[in-house]
Amino acid sequence: MNIYNISISYKTAPVEIRELLAFQKEEKKDFIKAALQKSDVRECVLITTCNRTEVYAAGGKMAADQIMQLLVERKNLNYDHVIKYYLRYQNEKAVKHLFQVICGLDSMLIGEDEILGQVKDDYQLALQAGTTDFLLNTLFRIAITCAKKVKTDTKISKTSISIGTLAANEVFRFSDKAQVKKVLIIGLSGKFGTIVMKNLYHNKSVKIMGTIRNHNIPDELVISYPEVKMIDYNKRYDTIKDADIIISATSSPHYTITSEELKKYISDKKERLFIDLAVPTDIDKNIEKLENVKLIDIDYFKQIAEVNNNLKHQEIEAAKIIIDKQVDEFYKEINFRNFIPCMNELKEVFENQSFESIMYKIRNQVTNDELKVIIQSFTKLIENK
Amino acid sequence: MNIYNISISYKTAPVEIRELLAFQKEEKKDFIKAALQKSDVRECVLITTCNRTEVYAAGGKMAADQIMQLLVERKNLNYDHVIKYYLRYQNEKAVKHLFQVICGLDSMLIGEDEILGQVKDDYQLALQAGTTDFLLNTLFRIAITCAKKVKTDTKISKTSISIGTLAANEVFRFSDKAQVKKVLIIGLSGKFGTIVMKNLYHNKSVKIMGTIRNHNIPDELVISYPEVKMIDYNKRYDTIKDADIIISATSSPHYTITSEELKKYISDKKERLFIDLAVPTDIDKNIEKLENVKLIDIDYFKQIAEVNNNLKHQEIEAAKIIIDKQVDEFYKEINFRNFIPCMNELKEVFENQSFESIMYKIRNQVTNDELKVIIQSFTKLIENK
Structure with a gap:
């Protein structure tokens, strides 16, 4: 078969x-x-x-x-x-x-x-x-x-090389589970914006808000992710006031957030995480100088992605070794099952002939490599007696 | 060790x-x-x-x-x-x-x-x-x-690729064991002459005579092979009269035997074999036209040598396969000998545990390839019961 x-x-x-x-x-x-x-x-x-x-x-x-x-x-x-x-x-x-x-x-x-x-x-x-x-x-x-x-x-399923996923992980790290954090995604319909949103969406400790360029809202996104609150791009600074984590990932040639403007809105003592996933950058680097502001840019995630990529290759090799072993295990079960019908007859052989004579017969039938396998597995029987 | x-x-x-x-x-x-x-x-x-x-x-x-x-x-x-x-x-x-x-x-x-x-x-x-x-x-x-x-x-020891040895074999094929044949070697001290002589020397159905150029007899040959009768080159035709097989292997640029001269000496009905191992040829091809004369030249032996050379390579491969098997046999004996001290303990295992439980233990210890070896050698025990 x-x-x-x-x-x-x-x-x-x-x-x-x-x-x-x-x-x-x-x-x-x-x-x-x-x-x-x-x-x-x-x-x-x-x-x-x-x-x-x-x-x-x-x-x-x-x-x-x-x-x-x-x-x-x-x-x-x-x-x-x-x-x-x-x-x-x-x-x-x-x-x-x-x-x-x-x-x-x-x-x-x-x-x-x-x-x-x-x-x-x-x-x-x-x-x-x-x-x-x-x-x-x-x-x-x-x-x-x-x-x-x-x-x-292996860490194969835990090793992400997607920048969107890595950014979402950073959001989770910044959040504590006790308190719901508000996340603003500027550029929601862009590639990275969408991935981050999808990664965050089902997590209950996060509330997502998002801006979409030109109010050109793609129906799909609104329908599929009804809990995302859509925000007017022009009201972004007001929203930042309310938010804990701000991710910007537009394809705009201009800053979406400047230091000059931002400081007018965040005079509270709340710690805020800014993530800039855009190339060219969306967020003015000078915001780092503002108090309670943490900024992470795309280069940071690229570095992690590279490290993870190497790690992933190692984990793939580790997975392949596990697979080879389990494939072997499968064939062992099949072969053993086919052997079971012979077992009674063989039992008789071992009952009716002296052990020595059986061993000499085996020796005469096999090659040296085969003999080594048999001797080794028999010797293990003694060790594990 | x-x-x-x-x-x-x-x-x-x-x-x-x-x-x-x-x-x-x-x-x-x-x-x-x-x-x-x-x-x-x-x-x-x-x-x-x-x-x-x-x-x-x-x-x-x-x-x-x-x-x-x-x-x-x-x-x-x-x-x-x-x-x-x-x-x-x-x-x-x-x-x-x-x-x-x-x-x-x-x-x-x-x-x-x-x-x-x-x-x-x-x-x-x-x-x-x-x-x-x-x-x-x-x-x-x-x-x-x-x-x-x-x-x-294998035919490894029987497959000659030496022209001298092949020529000697031709001499034996021409002789019948009942009657001693007389062999004249013209050019005894040359490379081929010496090899043919050495190949024939210990055979009792052959009597060897030989000519040496310029009477420049190398002491070694005369001393080492005292039963070879040395003949004056100028008396070669007279000797041919008496001989059955004539081998010529000189480095002379001229014929050592011409048809014109030969026919004066061999008017009897005796069959004679002429072997020409010289390059350029020593023996006039026209002697083939004389009655009861058979002539074989060096090209014939070169062809056999080539065929044998191919054959020899095959036989070497066959020999290597035999060697590999016997090397395996050697290691089998060594490994088995080292196993003998465990035999009694293992015998006990087979006496005190059910055959099935032993087989399941073996299965759990080995890889599929190892299991296949064990199952195969056990199955053969049943077949050869």
Whole structure:
């Protein structure tokens, strides 16, 4: 029995193609059950995220072809068109691919751990639908263990190299959880402004206000993030008076905040954090001279991003070592399971022949390297007696 | 305990140096016994041929240095002078070197099998002198087995690429063993003449006669090969009358045998084989037209030599495979021997714990590759029950 994987992901297919292969929950269940009706398919799991559609199947030689046919039929696709956009892996490569996917190593944002939950849910669905058996059950059980290990034993999911995320982290560090802090984002609809906002949005210790250039408010942002309070750009200094943290990330060629103007508004003793994510800079450096003002600029985050980038590469290597070990563990379980039926017969051999004569027989059958493996594992039995 | 080899051979040292390291039989015995007096030397074998002096020793870290010191002392050599001319191998490299030496792969004439007898004799000497023990006894036993296998299972020692040897083989093919054939070699002291003569000399079905240019007889040839009958070059045609096989290999610019002259002497019905090994040719091609005359020239042997050269390379590869297997066999015996003391304790483990629980323990200790080795060797036990 072979293990197959069909993978259509952001790496192989544009979003228009990936959208064609989206599945609702009930549709997924129908698909995997239909897959098991195919002559060569014995087990099937379907995984979908916004970035990928992946099928894992165990079965005979034709299993991958039959799954591909089913995909095309169910989604009314043109086979010749879709064929360009998928990868097909078999056995050890398919196994290793799942481990990399579930550990976030195949993700667009390497190391992200959302994927683990998505794979878990899709595997649970298959388990409940009864479309898995020993092979995929063992595979997914060990893959899930592996992803948890990577999350715990490496810093891969904690090492951000996104400047927006790093700026949001700085906001959290400045806040104490006891008291809600008010954050003003000048340039909310810009790239960095949006990322910072998204990172802060679900955190209850933060209240977000934002300015948008030319009142040209993109509907999406207002609709998707209703709790962000939109502010008129011209009222920014008044808002700063009320705010604890001010982030400026516009593409304006001029300062959004000058020292001269600011000092008119912040005569209170409140500590304020200013973060300047703009190039050229948005915030007049002289504000640092004002009392209770802390200013961090984009260079600071760039430095952290660089350090984290190196760290991330180390963590990826550490994750790969964990994956290799767990892939090995998977094959060990499979091989051991196949060995179990021989166990009784072998037990008889050990009962009816002297231990010495068995060892001499083994010696005569194997190479030196094999003998070393056997002797070593036997010697460990004595040590761990 | 390590295995060491010190090798001074035609590959590393000129004949003047190799001569300094020649040993008589009694001297050899003294040397290996003296070696065992050194603090780090536990076992020692000394091998000498005209092309090499090699010491194999088993012992501690200083063993090779101590052997080298002893060599220098015994032979009154200058250490700094000799140090340039020897190779030193350790453990697997030393083991492999012995196997290559004994199989003739390290010989000047690759594949020659005289070396096997020489190594055997020198090992016997050490065995009788009591300077070997388990390690070198096992090593030499398996090395000798290996050399015999290479001799039997490959054509390495039978595949000549020497034109002189190939010509001699042609002489044997033309002779039948029942009747002694007379061979005339015109140009006995030349390169090919001498090789052919040496190849034929010890064969009782052949009687050799030879001519030497200018009666300039080299003493060595006459003394070393007294049974060769020297003939005056001018009497060559008369001698041909009496001969069955005529080999001409002079460096003369003229024919040594012409058709016109030959036909005056061989009016009998006797079949004669003429072999022409000279460049330019010694024998007039027209003699082929005479009755009962067969002529083979050097191009024929060159062709065979080329074919054999290719064959020899194949046979060398075949020999290397045999060597690798036997080196493996050697290490298997060593490792197994080291394992024997654990055997009783392990036997207890197998008696006191259930076979299943032992197998699960082994599974948890090993990698998948190791598990595969163990399962495979256990499964073979059932097959060969």
